[in-house]
Amino acid sequence: MDMALAPETLARWQFGITTVYHFLFVPLTISLAALTAGLQTAWVRTEKEKYLRATKFWGKLFLINIAMGVVTGIVQEFQFGMNWSDYSRFVGDVFGAPLAFEALIAFFFESTFIGLWIFGWDKLPKKIHLACIWMVSIGTLLSAYFILAANSWMQHPVGYRINEEKGRAELTDFWQVLTQNTTLNQVFHSFSAAFLTGGAFMVGIAAFHLMRKKHIPVMRTSLRLGLVTLAVGGLLTAVSGDTLGKVMYEQQPMKMAAAEALWDGEQPAPFSVFAYGDVDKGHNEVALEIPGLLSFLAHSDFESYVPGINDTNKALQEQFGPGDYKPIVPVAYWGFRWMIGFGMASFSLGLLGLWLTRKRFLLPPALRTGEDEVPHLVLLKKPLGARLSRLYWLLALWTMAFPLIANSWGWIFTEMGRQPWVVYGVMQTRDAVSPGVSTAEVITSMSVFTLLYAVLAVIEVKLLAKYVKAGPPELTEADLNPPTKIGGDLRDADKPMAFSY
């Protein structure tokens, strides 16, 4: 059959589209939930109005975002059965458990407490209301943890045995699935990247308002919080990326060789800055390299041998029989670079911003600014001129989606870099699709989801832009006087609700 219309190709495209799309919302949801909770905590503790206004502002953007994350997540729960029924039959005994844990523990948490938080402003005492958003935040983290444990098992299957009689993988050690180093490193990397994403988002939007000198007290606070989140998240993303990379060199040498377009093993191995090559012949025609660096990334020294694509392919053929065990090398190579490039660009901008807007550290006292002033951007001793300041704000605004691009490429790299396996070393992707589902059905569902998602993306982005531009809301009497009893104070039975759909 024509490869372009093969069931495997179509099912993979559909999974790729729906999952990358879903993951645009996930990291923002994770980080904005925690950041909003942090801001609300600040309000409850200090009673400063700027924190409550910030909570309402970022909370609104968080809600617009999580709505999309939740609904696109529904598809994830069912599409394994729809398009990947042979996969589901083969791995369900292992892979289903973390999904069930995710639903029963995390989804209920998130969805129940988000309802309480949205509608609870005038129904819950303020500390209980605050606890609700923290519950949501914990729910988002737990949810990500379980699904990453499931994905890590596909990257590096552990804690299972093959039942020949039933022809399937069976779980033997669930704890190992939850705690293997692939899981822990993926979780660490994804969580830190989520905060990098949320930090950049917050910085970009705060910059937009500060550039216009609007909503200064709230946006000053948000800028600071965003910059710290971005810098810490970025640093941890780099650190965890490094350790995850080392784990992958052990577990999936092919993926990492493809990430470097390293065709033949070298000792010491160089890091590739740019490469252009011939995939069929298995070599690069143009290669710009930093000697020894790849050895360091793989094994923490500048001398070690790193196997290449051709060697690894041979080794895999000896282990698993004849076949081609190479992923699409250019996708792995460039995916890896886009992931790092966009992520670290954002991180650098955060570090720069943190320095430029420093409060006391090495900052001449005369340049310190008050609560309602736009902070000076100070490079050394003097503030940047108007044009350069504006440039920084604009850069922050324009690059706020960079981590989203990095996240997407990160997943494309790690999933496509694992091919031809769906479960590494255990099951190939071509054996995983639903045999009973027709090409027409897959094309139908793929078109429907793609169109629907495209329309929703337009609606979502417009809505976000509207609320970003509107800025933090003015506070009402009800906002400043939260109820003291659960269910709300019964002062006036016909009083309108603080929030209604």
Next chain:
Amino acid sequence: MELHDVWFVLIAVLWTGYFFLEGFDFGVGVLTKLLARNRAEKRVLINTIGPVWDGNEVWLLTAGGATFAAFPEWYATLFSGFYLPLLVILVCLIVRGVAFEYRVKRPEENWQRNWETAIFWTSLIPAFLWGVAFGNIVHGVEIDRNLEYVGSVWDLLNPYALLGGLVTLTLFTFHGTVFTALKTVGEIRERARTLALRVGLVAAVLALAFLLWTQADSGDAKSLIALVVAVAALAAALMANQAGREGWSFALSGVTIVASVAMFFLTLFPNVMPSTLNADWSLTVTNASSSAYTLKIMTWLAVIATPVVLLYQGWTYWVFRKRIGTQHLADAAH
């Protein structure tokens, strides 16, 4: 009782929870056209389920995830077999979720009306299709020796299953109507009670026909008990509604749903998806289930987590226990 039997019961419990809870919020969605006379009333209706619909929907996701983990073969056959109807349901649930959250986010009337229309259709269609799906599961479908569904999408739209769809649609609408009577105040509450009688009678006739058909087809003594309970509870719910006992009416319409789902699963057991081609090719609790180890872990999860979920979800209903009328609506667009 072996663990896979326990999990058969637990999957039944999850679907029961889903139909009980999302049943009324689907019903309320349908009422936005059937009951509401103006846009303020539509908003009242939507706000009765505003804080809870999302939590209700998670029962479905949990049923899906638990089926994957406990009965992988069932999960695989069901969702690859019922591909297109499931696609329609998923699209509806996506649009519906966005509709609830985004409708109020812009003040323009057109924007809000469009989302209201979406809420109506995306509540009505899944309410109908779940009945069709369960009708087919209970009745059995063409499953071959490899446990693959080999029928077409048109085979799923047989008279029995379509009747099942009408039953869930009308039952959920009735459930939503008594829920509305329980949760609102003012004129809309009175009209909900009047409408409940009419919808309830239609639901009763359809449900009786469908359940009797099921009983005749594959019932036994236990399923007959469930049938009697379902029908009696529906009759009692109607009487309670007429007497103005809204809490009882809602609880009893809930019992109807619980008993109906129980009847489906009782007639199903020990099959989970019978094959109409050859009884040996049916998916059963034995050949579709996971290993004992996985089921044991899952059982621990269910035993610990489910009561906690019920507790905090129940608490949510208590927090939002106040009735809502048009006077309680906040200004549109926040």
